[in-house]
Amino acid sequence: MVANLALMTAPGMLVYGLGGALLADWLPPITNSFDFALFGAAGLFWPAGIPLVVFALKPLRSRWHIAMYVLVLLALLYLWAVTVAAVVHLSLGHVVPMPEVNGKRLELDRSSDIRGPDANNNGIRDDIDAWIAAQPISDEQQRAARQSARTTQKQLLADLSNPSSLQNLAEESAASVVCLSNVFEPDYQKGLDLSAQLEAITANTRNRAKQYLAYNRARSGSSGRLPEGNTCEP
Numbered sequence: 001m002v003a004n005l006a007l008m009t010a011p012g013m014l015v016y017g018l019g020g021a022l023l024a025d026w027l028p029p030i031t032n033s034f035d036f037a038l039f040g041a042a043g044l045f046w047p048a049g050i051p052l053v054v055f056a057l058k059p060l061r062s063r064w065h066i067a068m069y070v071l072v073l074l075a076l077l078y079l080w081a082v083t084v085a086a087v088v089h090l091s092l093g094h095v096v097p098m099p100e101v102n103g104k105r106l107e108l109d110r111s112s113d114i115r116g117p118d119a120n121n122n123g124i125r126d127d128i129d130a131w132i133a134a135q136p137i138s139d140e141q142q143r144a145a146r147q148s149a150r151t152t153q154k155q156l157l158a159d160l161s162n163p164s165s166l167q168n169l170a171e172e173s174a175a176s177v178v179c180l181s182n183v184f185e186p187d188y189q190k191g192l193d194l195s196a197q198l199e200a201i202t203a204n205t206r207n208r209a210k211q212y213l214a215y216n217r218a219r220s221g222s223s224g225r226l227p228e229g230n231t232c233e234p
Contacts (some may be wrong), residue, residue, distance in 0.1 A: 024206035025110055027086065030093030031196040033209075041088045049080045096197045099134035106130055108204050114156055114211055123150040128201055135194075144183045147233050148176040148195050152202045156211050160218045170219055175231035183232065 032038065053076045061069055098106045109116045109127045116125040124132075124146060132145045151173050159165050181191035203212040 024209055027089050028093075028095045028098075029108070029200035029204045030089065030095050031193070031200045032092075032094045033200070038088050038092055041092055042084050045088070046081055046084045049084070050077065053077055053080060096200050099131065101130050101134055106134065108201055110205050112205075112207060114208055115153075122146075123153055125149075125153065125202070128153075128198070131201060132198075137194075138183075141180075141183045141191075141194075144176075144180045144191070144232055145194055145198065148180045149198050149202065151176040152199055155215045156202065156208055158215050158218075160214060166215075166218055171227070174226050178226055178228075179230075179232040182230075 053073065057069065057073060106127065109125055118124065119126055128149050132142055132149060154169055155173065158169055177195055180195050181188040184191040203209045
């Protein structure tokens with residue numbers, strides 16, 4: 001059972017990674033991007049399409065030069081990977097709901113700039129500020145959400161060559177997670193879910209997701225403790 005799961009997950013990670021990367025700037029953000037259920041589904045469906053692609057190209061194999069045949073075959077297999085990634089993302093992904101603002105569905109900023117627009121210079125992208133303001137939560141919970149969003153934005157913009165700065169940011173991140181979960185007491189999970197949604201909509205483009213992964217790789221192997229007491233900013 002474990003071996004079969006591994007056989008599906010390994011190619012699934014490749015398929016979802018390659019296909020999802022191409023679609024990252026268009027697909028809606030999800031909170032379970034690294035869920036093994038996504039990889040397993042991709043690993044199950046993508047190989048199933050290989051015989052169909054080979055069969056579809058069979059009449060052309062004798063007419064084309066082998067190099068042309070292989071090139072088209074690889075292109076179609078990649079297109080199939082993109083299709084599988086999109087279907088898995090939309091069907092199994094936990095899509096972050098977009099609220100309505102001024103009668104219109106909120107659209108996230110998808111510019112190439114990692115920082116994005118921040119008109120009031122509060123350290124949070126304007127679209128994420130609007131997303132938080134539209135949530136049906138208390139003022140205290142919104143302040144905690146903004147603290148979390150501000151910290152996540154800092155992680156995207158962090159100097160990865162500065163270990164001291166990264167450590168301080170990790171401590172700040174832990175404080176924001178504790179704060180956001182505590183303001184939803186006793187239903188701490190709501191705060192954790194909101195934190196995951198903020199993470200997803202912050203790293204909502206290929207460039208931003210790439211930078212966020214780079215930050216997490218830079219912090220890989222480090223350890224720390226969750227702070228106790230009131231960790232919310234005044």
